[in-house]
Amino acid sequence: MNVQDFLTSALKEALHPVYLDIRDESFMHSVPDGAQSHFKVTVVSDEFEGKRLIARHRQVNALADEALKGPVHALALHTYTPQEWEARGGQAANSPACLGGSKRD
Numbered sequence: 001m002n003v004q005d006f007l008t009s010a011l012k013e014a015l016h017p018v019y020l021d022i023r024d025e026s027f028m029h030s031v032p033d034g035a036q037s038h039f040k041v042t043v044v045s046d047e048f049e050g051k052r053l054i055a056r057h058r059q060v061n062a063l064a065d066e067a068l069k070g071p072v073h074a075l076a077l078h079t080y081t082p083q084e085w086e087a088r089g090g091q092a093a094n095s096p097a098c099l100g101g102s103k104r105d
Contacts, residue, residue, distance in 0.1 A: 019043070026038045046082060
């Protein structure tokens with residue numbers, strides 16, 4: 001399974017995002033090449049209107065369930081309404097450096 005394609009399809013179908021960016025950040029972690037284990041997901045959707053952050057994350061996690069049962073170890077979720085996204089200047093936070101595995105001091 002190509003995780004990025006799966007997530008893109010699942011999120012587009014359910015959330016009809018006005019903006020969607022899914023990045024495989026596995027290379028930033030102590031995992032084998034091609035692991036497809038760590039993803040940063042930024043999704044902007046009217047579907048999030050009136051929902052608390054935890055509800056948004058639960059919704060995305062439910063849509064990503066198949067991938068989370070397989071190769072995905074971590075999803076960094078950035079979920080916004082279009083108004084919130086505009087107020088942020090169309091930018092999500094950068095992912096922090098990995099401190100796990102062989103990258104610990």
